[in-house]
Amino acid sequence: MDKGGKPREIPIRTNEQRALLDQVRSLSGKGSLIPSNRNYIQQLRIYERNTAAAGLSRMHGLRHAYAQRRYQELVGWKCPSAGGPSRQSLGAKQRKIDRNARLCVSRELGHEREQITSIYLGT
DSSP: OOOEEEEEOOOOSSSHHHHHHHHHHHHHSSSOSSTTEEEEEHHHHHHHHHHHHHHHHOOTTHHHHHHHHHHHHSSSSSSSGGTOOGGGGSOOHHHHHHHHHHHHHHHHTTTTOOHHHHHHOOO
């Protein structure tokens, strides 16, 4: 995947994720999920109308949910914003695990800095 011209990788961790991606690939082939008669902005507006009609809003929250779930997978405990321990309360070994996980989550979200994860994970 690309964000701002920088490649990023999101690991496929479950059979369900793989099955969904295979299904999407069967629909799109090697083409785009955006129909050829629309540009990105037009398709984005359709997406926004459809999610609003379905009662969904603030879809950026999906990034928060992904970051928090991924952090827990990597470290074995919840992040501070989900009720886990603060970074200050961690021991030296746990702080190193925390930092590595935050760097991983940051890269997967298309960022390069650990600090950006405080928005998603807390401090």
